[in-house]
Amino acid sequence: MKLLSRSPWVVHFNCNSCNGCDIEFLACLTPLYDLERFGVLHIGNPKHADVLVVTGSVNHRNARVLENTYIQIPDPKVVVAFGVCTSTGGIFADCYNVLGGIDKVIPVDVFVPGCPPRPEAMIDGLIEALAKLEAKRAGKTLPPVTKLVRTFRPPAEVEAPAEPEEKKES
DSSP: OHHHHHSOEEEEEEEEOOSHHHHHHHHHTSTTTOGGGGTOEEESOGGGOSEEEEEEOEETTTHHHHHHHHHHSOSSOEEEEESHHHHHOGGGTTSTTEEESGGGTSOOSEEEOSSSOOHHHHHHHHHHHHHHHHHHHTTOOOOOOOOOOOOOOOOOOOOOOOOOOOOOOO
């Protein structure tokens, strides 16, 4: 059982992204970042996976497919949400067909914020997911996950600086 936690298999699911997160995730698999040094193997079949990596915002059309993919992964499993779209819907949040974050459809273990997150942040998120996977295999209960979501607020109205007074010649 301990050997399985050293070589997790990851399946990637693109919900509805702009492909920015997908490109950065694939960059993690290149020799530059070398995600395989942690034993991570990217596979295409959810029935063999330990970790589900999701990018993009969930919508009405792909929510059922995402849920079916999640169900096919054997227990214990962890879900990693890459990018702001997976946590809130991101720039697509106001679209008529977007449900919001993927946590409305499946439980999420790790949120990696960013638009898109850098490969280093993705690797850190996967390492955190591996720790949670090992804890789940050991039968430990995990605390609930919190989203790191920043809301955008426009800057307050700032008055233009006053014109400097002209020097008086004396």
